[in-house]
Amino acid sequence: MNAGYEKAMGQKIRKIRMDQNLSQEQLSAQLQVRGCDITRSALAKIEVGQRHIYPDELKAFKEIFGISYDELFV
Numbered sequence: 001m002n003a004g005y006e007k008a009m010g011q012k013i014r015k016i017r018m019d020q021n022l023s024q025e026q027l028s029a030q031l032q033v034r035g036c037d038i039t040r041s042a043l044a045k046i047e048v049g050q051r052h053i054y055p056d057e058l059k060a061f062k063e064i065f066g067i068s069y070d071e072l073f074v
Contacts, residue, residue, distance in 0.1 A: 003049060004049075006049040006052065006053070007048065007049030008049075009049075009053065009072065009073065010046050010047040010048055010049045010053075011047070011049075012072060012073075013046060013047060013061060013072070014047040016061075016065050016067065016071075016072075017047075017065075020065060024040045024043050024044055024047075025040050027043060027064065028040045028042070028043045030060075030064045031043070031057065031060050031061075031064070034060040034063065034064070035056065035060075036054075036056055036057050036060050038057065058072060
C-alpha cells in the first residue's frame with residue numbers, strides 16, 4: 001500500500017476514534033475482543049501510518065465505529 005495513503009487512513013481512524021471519545025487503549029481492547037491481535041502501541045503506529053492495516057482489522061474498525069467501509073477510506 002502507498003505510504004501516503006496509509007498515513008491518511010491512519011489519520012482518519014484517529015479522527016473517528018477521537019470523535020467517538022475512545023482512547024487507544026479502549027479501541028485496542030475492542031479490537032482484541034473481535035479477534036484482532038493488536039496492542040495500543042500497534043494502534044498508535046496505524047494512526048501515524050507506520051503499520052499496515054489488515055482486512056480483519058478494517059472489518060473490526062467498521063463494526064466498532066458503526067460506520068460504512070466508505071467512511072474509513074479517505
